[in-house]
Amino acid sequence: MEKIHNFINGVYCEPKNGLYIDNYEPATGKVYCLIPDSDEIDVQNAVNAAEKAFPIWSKMTIEQRSDILVKVSKGIESRMDEFVAAESKDNGKPVSLAAHVDIPRAVSNFYFFATSIIHFASESHAMEGEGINYTLRKPIGIVGCISPWNLPLYLFSWKIAPALAAGNCVIAKPSEVTPYTAYLLGKVCEEAGMPAGVLNIIHGLGNRVGDAIVKHPKIKAISFTGGTKTGEYIARTAAPMFKKLSLELGGKNPNIIFDDCDFDEMLSTTLRSSFANQGQICLCGSRIFVQKGIYEKFKTAFVDRVSNLKISFPSDPKAKMGALVSLPHLEKVQSYIALAQEEGGKILTGGKRVFLDAPHENGYFLEPTVIEGLDYNCRTNQEEIFGPVVTLTPFETEEEVLKMANSTEYGLSATIWTSDLRRAHRLAEEIQAGVVWINAWLVRDLRTPFGGVKSSGVGREGGLEALRFFTEAKNVFVKY
Ligand code: NAD
Numbered sequence: 001m002e003k004i005h006n007f008i009n010g011v012y013c014e015p016k017n018g019l020y021i022d023n024y025e026p027a028t029g030k031v032y033c034l035i036p037d038s039d040e041i042d043v044q045n046a047v048n049a050a051e052k053a054f055p056i057w058s059k060m061t062i063e064q065r066s067d068i069l070v071k072v073s074k075g076i077e078s079r080m081d082e083f084v085a086a087e088s089k090d091n092g093k094p095v096s097l098a099a100h101v102d103i104p105r106a107v108s109n110f111y112f113f114a115t116s117i118i119h120f121a122s123e124s125h126a127m128e129g130e131g132i133n134y135t136l137r138k139p140i141g142i143v144g145c146i147s148p149w150n151l152p153l154y155l156f157s158w159k160i161a162p163a164l165a166a167g168n169c170v171i172a173k174p175s176e177v178t179p180y181t182a183y184l185l186g187k188v189c190e191e192a193g194m195p196a197g198v199l200n201i202i203h204g205l206g207n208r209v210g211d212a213i214v215k216h217p218k219i220k221a222i223s224f225t226g227g228t229k230t231g232e233y234i235a236r237t238a239a240p241m242f243k244k245l246s247l248e249l250g251g252k253n254p255n256i257i258f259d260d261c262d263f264d265e266m267l268s269t270t271l272r273s274s275f276a277n278q279g280q281i282c283l284c285g286s287r288i289f290v291q292k293g294i295y296e297k298f299k300t301a302f303v304d305r306v307s308n309l310k311i312s313f314p315s316d317p318k319a320k321m322g323a324l325v326s327l328p329h330l331e332k333v334q335s336y337i338a339l340a341q342e343e344g345g346k347i348l349t350g351g352k353r354v355f356l357d358a359p360h361e362n363g364y365f366l367e368p369t370v371i372e373g374l375d376y377n378c379r380t381n382q383e384e385i386f387g388p389v390v391t392l393t394p395f396e397t398e399e400e401v402l403k404m405a406n407s408t409e410y411g412l413s414a415t416i417w418t419s420d421l422r423r424a425h426r427l428a429e430e431i432q433a434g435v436v437w438i439n440a441w442l443v444r445d446l447r448t449p450f451g452g453v454k455s456s457g458v459g460r461e462g463g464l465e466a467l468r469f470f471t472e473a474k475n476v477f478v479k480y
Helices: 040-059 062-078 080-091 095-119 152-165 180-191 206-215 228-241 263-279 292-307 327-342 398-405 421-430 463-469
Strands: 006-008 011-013 020-025 030-036 124-127 131-139 142-146 169-173 199-201 219-225 244-248 254-257 287-291 346-349 369-372 389-395 413-417 435-438 471-479
Touching: 006 040, 006 180, 020 080, 040 131, 040 142, 040 169, 040 199, 040 206, 062 080, 062 095, 062 152, 062 180, 080 095, 080 152, 080 180, 095 152, 095 463, 142 152, 142 206, 152 169, 152 180, 152 219, 152 463, 169 206, 180 199, 206 219, 206 228, 219 228, 228 244, 254 263, 254 398, 263 292, 263 389, 263 413, 287 292, 287 398, 292 346, 292 369, 292 389, 327 346, 327 369, 327 389, 389 398, 398 421, 413 421, 421 435, 463 471
Parallel strands: 142 169, 142 219, 169 199, 219 244, 254 287, 254 413, 287 389, 369 389, 413 435
Antiparallel strands: 006 011, 006 199, 020 030, 124 131, 131 471, 346 369
């Protein structure tokens, strides 16, 4: 069986303990490769390599670093088909999604930060009659990047690219559930001429190798995307060590639909914002609030469209829904469907596991599920499910929907559908979320700040925010 390897000090290597864990293909439920079960020894080796590389990488001119990162971007682009197939197989997502979203976005992430670092500037503040302050922004040193399974290379590169562009050396850990494209990235970096030790990619379990990264005293900043519970643990561990922390965590996003919206556009976008990537996007709008005037019309049209979504194996070009990422995750989502029924919810469509023909008879497929009749305060409407499950809740007034939208512990994103601009602005200001879309969903400009409030995270990624996070500011005063 194929084994994937760590990428440390510019070479692919086995974990020092020689241990491996199984990697499952979600569409078949079968183990298809083995991944290193790395531990703190591998992290130490990576830190040693990064320490040696840091003076070389951080002293390169910005243009030289930019040049290498542009080559990484081009390297992924030139192997598009290989990356797309690997992402789809490893994660269970339709190949069309990996081809249109995941891998192109990884290409853009490297290109965006490779070029934005050239324009990155710091401030100066003149004090009349006194002197002038100028701010230096230096790379932090060695930083840790830990990413989840839902958008594997997309989110992995979203952290690594700004960290490297700013001159840091990186110890990175992809999710053990979807390690494959991160494994392929090592080769691309090597071909791009990145010096050994600048980017080290270590595979393995969160509570073993992830924990060792978070605890290592020489890793000075942690950029983490994943679940809120894990984020809380990381914060508790890293904060007393005074590490810089960026935490992008869970969500339970409201999708608010007013009577006066553009119905057709809202309907097709809501289909995507509910079920893209099998509902496993932190920005999916899992709580759909519909104003009473169009509730019944929406319900009928939506349920009709949802029940016609094609569920198929990921390499089927016609697939609209692929497999969920793992058996434990499938079971978790199913347990929430059962909970919703216990809480009095009515399933309008979906709710059942799907068994495709061989060789996909044991794949983790689940029908897209729409539920109504639940209180906005019940667990189904408060806890993150992170799967193809949405709830419908009617509302009458703006005040009422705002209260329901803001009722969860989360605050990542929100979508508002209305043609009343004043109302849209009012709600956008009042809604507790780091990202708001009005009459749109998941439109991303990489220059904008990205992140959540409340239990959805601390800090912002994207554009200048990311470059600021991965640098340390030093103010210098010069007397006139
Ligand atoms: P997870 O928290 O289980 O794992 C995320 C990463 O952290 C993995 O690489 C994992 O190995 C690692 N990890 C686990 N325990 C660790 C520990 N003790 N120390 C260090 N690292 C550890 O999350 P997941 O199940 O992979 O991803 C799903 C979650 O991610 C959802 O809650 C989703 O909302 C969230 N998410 C958030 C965003 C965002 O931008 N806010 C984006 C995507 C996903």
